[in-house]
Amino acid sequence: MPSPPLLEVNDLYVRFPTPAGPVNAVAGVSFTVSAGETVAVVGESGSGKSVSSLALLGLLGSGNISAGSVLLRDEELVGAAPERLRQLRGSELAMIFQNPMSSLDPLFTIGDQLVEALRAHRPMARRAARARAVELLREVGLPDPERRVRAYPHELSGGQQQRVMVAIALTCEPALLIADEPTTALDVTVEAQILELLRTMQREHGMALLLITHDMAVVAEMADRVVVMYAGRVVEQGPVAEVLRSPRNPYTRALIDSIPTPATPRDQPMPAIAGSVPTPAEAPAGCRFHPRCPSVLDRCSEAEPPLYELRPGRASRCWLHDGALRAGPAPAAGEVHHVA
Template sequence: MDSAPLLQVEDLRVEFATADGAVEAVSGVNFAVAANQTVAVVGESGSGKSVTALAVLQLLDGGRISGGRVLWEDRDLAGMDRAGMRRIRGNDIAMIFQDPMTSLDPLYTVGHQIVEAIRLHRKVSKRAARERAVELLEQVGIPDPRSRVDAYPHQLSGGQRQRVMIAIAIACSPRLLIADEPTTALDVTIEAQVLELLRNLQREYETALLLVTHDVGVVAEMADWVVVFYAGQVVEQGPTAQVLGDPRHPYTAALLAAVPSPTTDKALPLAAIGGAVPGLRDMPSGCRFHPRCSRAWDDCTHTEPALYALPGGRQSRCLLQHPDRSPADETAGELAGTAGRESA
C-alpha cells in the first residue's frame, strides 16, 4: 500500500446473542483501507461482509464486537462511545446501504434529508444547506435538481433513490465511503452508471472506498485491493489484478471459476462451488473451507490455517501457502487428499 492506512481492522470478532447462546459471525478479520484507495470485500452470502461493514461504524443490530480493533487513524472505533461515533459517522466515514428504500425516510423530501445530514455535522444555515443539497443532487446526476429537491423518495426511480443515498453519504465529504452492495437493487445499466458515479466522486474528492459486493466483475472494474471472505474470515487478500489473475486460495479460485465470462456458453452450467457456506453453529474444524475444497488433504481437517503472508503484501489462509511447506509435501498431501475423497 502506498500510504498509511486510514482504516485498519485488526482481528475483528463479532458475536450475536441468540436464544441458543452466542454465535460468532466474524472470526478475526484483518484488512486496511488507505486514503484514496478502493478496497473490495467479496464473498458468498452469509460470509460476514455486511456484519463487518456495520461493525466498523458500530451499527450492529443486536450484535457486539467481541474482539479486535477498528483503528481510524489513531483511535479505536470499537471502544468509542455513542457521542464519539456520531461525530465520525457521516462526517469522516459514511455508509451507503443496499436498499435505499429502507434508509430513506418516506415521510420527508429528499432535500430535507440531505439538509439534515449536512446540518448534523456542519454549522450552516438551512438556506445554505438547501443550496448545497441542490448542488449535490446535480453532482450525483439527478435531472432538474432544483425541483427534485422537493420530491419524496417514492416519487423517484430506484436508481435515483440510490443516487440520493450517495448524495447524503458524500454531503460532508467523508474520507471513507463504505458501500454495501450499492447496486444490487438496480438493473445493469443503472448499476454501471452508479459505479461510474462512485468512481468519479472518488477521483474528485479523493475519498477511500470500501465496496462490499458479491460480484467479481465489479471487483475487477473498481478495486485496487480485494479482500475475500469465507465463513466469517478473510481467506485471501491482495492487489486485485494479482488475486484475480493468480488466486492463492482454492476458495478464491472456485469463486472465479463460478463467474460467467463473455466467452462462456450461456447454456453450459457454471462451475458453481459445490456444497454450501457452513452455518455459524457448525463451523468445520481445521480449515473452514475444507469440506468444499478440491485440494484439501488430511491436515486441512484438523489444522486451522493462519493468514500466511505472501510476496507483494498478499495473504492467504491456506495450508498450501504455509511457509514451512515444501512442494514435495504438496504433492504428497494432495495425493492423500484425493485418495481420501475417492474412498469417502
C-alpha cells in the same frame, strides 16, 4: 516513508448472542484502507462482510466486538463512546446500504432529507442548504435536480434512489465511504452507472472507498486491493490484478470462475459454487471451506490452516501453502504464518 493507513482493522472478532450460545460471525479479520484507495471485501452471502462493516461503524445491534482493534487515523474505535462514533459517522465515515428504500424516509422529500443531513454536519442556513442539496443532486447525475429535490423517494427509480443515497453520503465529505452492496438491487446497466458515479465521486472528493460485494466482476472493475472472506474468516488478500491473475486460495479461484464471460449463455444461471456458506454456529472443524473445496486434503478437516503471508500485502489461508514451509510444529489457525 509511506503514510499510515486511514483505517486499520486488526484481528477483529464479532460475537452475537444466540439461543444456542454466543457465536463469532467474524473471527480474526484484519485489513487496512489507505487514503484515496478502494478496497473490496468480497465473499458469498453469509461470509461476514456486512457484520465486519457494521462493526467498524459501531452499528452491531445485539452483537459486540469481542476482540481486536479498529483504528481510524490512529484513533481506537473499539470501545469508543457511542457519541464519538456518531460524530465520526457524520464527518469522517459515511455509508451506503444495499437497499436505498430502507435508508430513505418515505414521508419526507429527498430535498428535506439532504437539507437535514447537511445541517446535521455543520451550521448552515436552510436556504443555503437547499441550494447545496440541488447542487449535490446535480453532481450525482440526477436529471432535473431543481424539480426532483421536491420528489418523495417512491417517485424515483431504484437507480435514482441510489444516486440520492450517494448524495446524502457526500454531505459530510467523508474520508472513508463504506458501500455495502450498493448496486445489488439494480439491473446491470444501472449498476454500471452507479459504480461509475462512485468512482467519479471518489476521485473528485479524494475519498477512500471500502466496497462490500459478492461479485468478483465488481471487484475487478473497481478495487485496488481485495479482501476475500469466507465464513467469518479472511481467506485471501492482495492487490486485485494479482489476485485475479493468480488466486492462491481455492475459494478465491472458485469465486473468479463464477464471473460470467461473454461466452456465458445469458439464459443460464451463473456458475456458482455448489453448496453454501455455513452459519457461524455450523462452521465445520478444520478449514471452513473444506466440505466444498475441490482441492481438499485429509488434513483440511482436521485443523484450520493459518493465514500464510506469501509476501508483504499478499496472504492466503490454505494448507496447500504448507509445502513451502520448513519442517516444524503445525501453526495455529489464528496465527499469521510467514512463508520463509
